[in-house]
Amino acid sequence: MTDLLLEATGVAKHYGAVAALRDASLSVRPGEVHALMGANGAGKSTLVKVLTGAVSPDAGTILLRGQSRNVHSPAEARRTGMVSVYQEPAIIPDLTVAQNLSLTETPVDAFRSRMIDLGIPNLDLSATARDLPLATLRIIDLARALAIEPAVLLLDEMTAALPADLTARVLEVVAAIRGTDRSVIFISHRMLEVAGLCDRATVLREGRTVGVVDIAAGAEEQIVSLMLGPTASAPRGPAEPTAAAATAGADEPPRLVARSLSAGRNLRDVSFELHAGEVLGLVALEGQGQDELFEILSGQLRPDAGELEVEGRAATFRHPADAIRAGIVLVPGDRSSALLGQRSVSENIGLPGIASPRRWGLINGRAEKRRVAAAIDRLQIDTRAQSEVRRLSGGNQQKVTIARWLESGVRTFLFYDPTRGIDIRTKREIYQLVRDLAAAGAGVLLLSSELDEIQRACDRAVVIFGGRVVDEMPAAAADEPTLLRAAHGLERAAAAPGGAA
Amino acid sequence: MTEAAGTEERGAGRGAAARGLIGRAMRGDAWTVGLVAIFVALFVFTKLLQPAYGLDALAIASLPVAFAAVGQAIVVISGGIDLSMGSVIALTNVTSALLLMNAPELSVPIVLLVLLIGLGIGVVNGVLVVVSRVPDIVVTLAMLFVWAGVALLVLGSPGGGSVPWLRELITGTLGVELLPRALIVLLVVVGVVWIPLRRSRLGLSIYAIGSDQLAAFRSGVNVARTKIVAYGLAGLFASLGGLSLTASTGVGTPIPGPYLLLSVAAIVLGGVSLAGGRGGLLGPIVGIYILGLIRADLGFLRVEPAFSTVIQGVIMVAVVMVGAYLTLRRRTA
Numbered sequence: 074m075t076d077l078l079l080e081a082t083g084v085a086k087h088y089g090a091v092a093a094l095r096d097a098s099l100s101v102r103p104g105e106v107h108a109l110m111g112a113n114g115a116g117k118s119t120l121v122k123v124l125t126g127a128v129s130p131d132a133g134t135i136l137l138r139g140q141s142r143n144v145h146s147p148a149e150a151r152r153t154g155m156v157s158v159y160q161e162p163a164i165i166p167d168l169t170v171a172q173n174l175s176l177t178e179t180p181v182d183a184f185r186s187r188m189i190d191l192g193i194p195n196l197d198l199s200a201t202a203r204d205l206p207l208a209t210l211r212i213i214d215l216a217r218a219l220a221i222e223p224a225v226l227l228l229d230e231m232t233a234a235l236p237a238d239l240t241a242r243v244l245e246v247v248a249a250i251r252g253t254d255r256s257v258i259f260i261s262h263r264m265l266e267v268a269g270l271c272d273r274a275t276v277l278r279e280g281r282t283v284g285v286v287d288i289a290a291g292a293e294e295q296i297v298s299l300m301l302g303p304t305a306s307a308p309r310g311p312a313e314p315t316a317a318a319a320t321a322g323a324d325e326p327p328r329l330v331a332r333s334l335s336a337g338r339n340l341r342d343v344s345f346e347l348h349a350g351e352v353l354g355l356v357a358l359e360g361q362g363q364d365e366l367f368e369i370l371s372g373q374l375r376p377d378a379g380e381l382e383v384e385g386r387a388a389t390f391r392h393p394a395d396a397i398r399a400g401i402v403l404v405p406g407d408r409s410s411a412l413l414g415q416r417s418v419s420e421n422i423g424l425p426g427i428a429s430p431r432r433w434g435l436i437n438g439r440a441e442k443r444r445v446a447a448a449i450d451r452l453q454i455d456t457r458a459q460s461e462v463r464r465l466s467g468g469n470q471q472k473v474t475i476a477r478w479l480e481s482g483v484r485t486f487l488f489y490d491p492t493r494g495i496d497i498r499t500k501r502e503i504y505q506l507v508r509d510l511a512a513a514g515a516g517v518l519l520l521s522s523e524l525d526e527i528q529r530a531c532d533r534a535v536v537i538f539g540g541r542v543v544d545e546m547p548a549a550a551a552d553e554p555t556l557l558r559a560a561h562g563l564e565r566a567a568a569a570p571g572g573a574a
Numbered sequence: 575m576t577e578a579a580g581t582e583e584r585g586a587g588r589g590a591a592a593r594g595l596i597g598r599a600m601r602g603d604a605w606t607v608g609l610v611a612i613f614v615a616l617f618v619f620t621k622l623l624q625p626a627y628g629l630d631a632l633a634i635a636s637l638p639v640a641f642a643a644v645g646q647a648i649v650v651i652s653g654g655i656d657l658s659m660g661s662v663i664a665l666t667n668v669t670s671a672l673l674l675m676n677a678p679e680l681s682v683p684i685v686l687l688v689l690l691i692g693l694g695i696g697v698v699n700g701v702l703v704v705v706s707r708v709p710d711i712v713v714t715l716a717m718l719f720v721w722a723g724v725a726l727l728v729l730g731s732p733g734g735g736s737v738p739w740l741r742e743l744i745t746g747t748l749g750v751e752l753l754p755r756a757l758i759v760l761l762v763v764v765g766v767v768w769i770p771l772r773r774s775r776l777g778l779s780i781y782a783i784g785s786d787q788l789a790a791f792r793s794g795v796n797v798a799r800t801k802i803v804a805y806g807l808a809g810l811f812a813s814l815g816g817l818s819l820t821a822s823t824g825v826g827t828p829i830p831g832p833y834l835l836l837s838v839a840a841i842v843l844g845g846v847s848l849a850g851g852r853g854g855l856l857g858p859i860v861g862i863y864i865l866g867l868i869r870a871d872l873g874f875l876r877v878e879p880a881f882s883t884v885i886q887g888v889i890m891v892a893v894v895m896v897g898a899y900l901t902l903r904r905r906t907a
Contacts, residue, residue: 125792127791127792146791146794146796147791147792147793147794148794148795148796151794157792159792161788161789162789163788163789163790163791163792163793164786164789164793165781165782165785165786165789165790165793165851166785166786166789166851167781167784167785167786167851167852168778168781168782168785172778172781173793175775175778176775176778176779176782176790176793176794176795177793177794178775178794
């Protein structure tokens, strides 16, 4: 037993009547990268909180190098050699980088050399964190954790919102820990990263550890079936893009036409057409102008130049309400910016109907209830915690943001990275939902940071680099290497001859 | 060779860091510098209106509320707010006045005891906020009534006394007219408490929990303890406010003056973000003096008192708006 670096057994944690963890165990060998897998709500986050001392478990033991370990705060966990890095960096925005380092008592020289490893060699330590790009802050957070050489490094969805080039750097640095006397616990929804990086995977389901899998050929399917469990309905496979859907609406004007849109320094010249019944994928590395594009299309930002056309007519949006009136809605990746977290599921779904422009007077309660019930039913939203949306899991929250538009006759959807930080089962449901929307005649623009989503959910893909459209291809040709090269601004013709085959 | 290059590179890095530091200091203090300029202009204007008006009168009158603003600023930087400030000032004011009247020979221990009471009250406020998990604004609103009631229990009507050395400590000037004793006392006390704190991990933690509490927790900051420290300091500065009220008026008054609202107004004027995490203590102090001068000037101009408060409010909003606009322009430029 002493050859294990970290061993947790029988961990349980209840919040009131809700059991977040029933019987979770995890054993990590020195020098391994160990994946912690599970659908949303399986108890991953709670186990992470227990390991990092953020909550204390009701039952269970945690041994570090064979020694019983009982910590009550992240500060204590840090001292015992356990450091975690989350999707949202634990960096204080109003302090400088140097102050953030001294707050965590991080040695500056070690931090600097880790930043060099991670590809950011000349960071100004006197810069205020608020002024740095989010991706840089994530790297700073990781470098800071690495700098104190923790016995166990816990990466919780750290790569979920990182651009592809930085993700590659991070994975490289993490892989270098393999074979040392330290280890990494790696949490990611991206199966490819897990398969490429990890030695073993522990799978949680409904608060229990249901299996430990050695990563080898075929492990992915094994992990997925463990995550889904025997009781779950057979998983729907990745949606098959239907070519028929794209041609169905060919004779009517396109749902949305963008012509040479530009805004500020980031968005220079973007044009595309989105047809009814089509899912158009949008691929871009972080900061290539996609944020501005989505803001323009959803009426939050007015373009400096260029034109928008909705169903054959020129359109100018001064406010998101204008876009909604024109039947165009944004489903953001960050659920919290779309939902009223402290209000109920019903209110959140009902809101666009109630708050529709030019509508006054009392709410028609019965019609409202019907509408909401239909939407909940259609999306199979888990409404156990429906009194406050913020208590739902990420996947269910995302379903609510989509559901609210379903019944209001919206015909054009702008999805901004809708599956970020969502488990694989819910992801599949969202792909299916996107396909269903298109099949029902909607036009869908889908920005994704996960390149394999393009072939799963889209008919066509547009690649943006440096604020311009650099490539366009049918989904069949949009395999990951092709997209990745295009997204980095490399020529496709030379890179993927016969990519469509 | 490589070593030399390394050293050189590090040296260059340090140079850049130093330049960044100066730049940041200037950026961060631009607001305070602007406030000082406004203050100087106002003071010259006042001197023209009323040549007899001295800085010492302003400094004495502003001392209690300046201490209140400093305490409030610390709590607000930590992401909270202390609505009980005025009541704690009243309570420490009447407590010190009562004790000093009955035992003037024990004045030094009494002063220390009152400071300890202030600190203790602040810690109680902080512990209640942390333990009850009720929002700061609710807890300290409740404590506003509690401490106001206790002040009335201590002294039912204005009374009590003071000792001469307390009054002498803050009266008059130190040689030249521009160095009133009350200002020196304020700066020394604030400096002794704040400067070492600002450079410590505890001081960073106060800014950290106000800026992003979750990130601070995950960075290993003890959020609860830091919050209690911030409220404790606020209580300490409130008791300094109460003591200076005793010193300047010579009596204890159980009904608090408008210290709470003035302290919040001053920190907003002083560049402290009400959302927490940003600002310093110098700005609020200058803010208090500006508000005091404006009030004095409006008096000299014989503006009707009711109208005068309207003007004070308008000036405050205008200063904050213009300041925010200039900051925004600087950032986008």
